[in-house]
Amino acid sequence: MPELPEVEVTRLSFVDRISGAKIESVRMGKPLRWPLGCLPQELVGHSVVSVRRRGKYLLLDLDQGLLMVHLGMSGSVTFGRHLPPAGVHDHFDLCTSQGTLRLHDPRRFGAVVFAPGEQDARAQKLLGKLGMEPLDDGFDLALFQKGLTRRKAAIKQVLLAGDVVVGVGNIYASEALFLAGIRPTTQAAKLSRPRVARLQKAIREVLALAVARGGSTLKDFSNANGDAGHFQLEAMVYGRAGQACKVCGTPIRMIRQGQRSTFFCSTCQKP
DNA sequence: CACGGATCCTGATGGC
């Protein structure tokens, strides 16, 4: 479910309330994608110093160690003082002095992983190969182009891979490529410098707009307060197969790339 | 090294 905007919106919706909280107990439901990496008991007594984001990971900095939370395809987080009893899809509760952080994830592609520190092997295995942060100043055009030039694969799939730039998932890859006027099937390495620059700008703009809109709620995403996002209403191509392009009227096309749906306008987006 | 496909899991939806 969640791409960078949804993860960032989630982070913003509880970071202030959880910062400084002391962990009092931990409850775990069914297994998630990866094991926690420590006994739940070992988290008790530590406090949450802050919450950062790296790519699609929420990073809870503890006074000792790092708790990495990934929402997978269907995950969402709730934070509150009086949450209802855990349901069948609530697989992780971090009960703190300031409220409970709960991960709800029907498909269980998500994960909560503890590492002693960010440089620890367990953290590096998840974070070590991630690409540039698209909303940071470090999202450098020369580096972006360099990352794309040695890729023969389609630009859409290179964006999704996350090793050049992080956070762009299936919705925002289609949206960014539309804004940049680039056909998703174009080989990454074949993009000219001006088109790469246009794509960089498009990625920044679409992600920033999506954060401002509270993310996309296709089905059931909501932030830690339960609020839905609204970006999907402004999508130019995602989920609009057969409908008229909002710019030129051409019917939006849907194709499959690596088992994922891609949407584009064959008039506005050039190979 | 980089690519494409299979894979993890559950729920919603649509065709027959």
Added chain:
DNA sequence: TGCCATCAGGATCCGT
């Protein structure tokens, strides 16, 4: 109403 196939916001692993 039941049954089956297909599809969903992700990312890793494995064979080539």
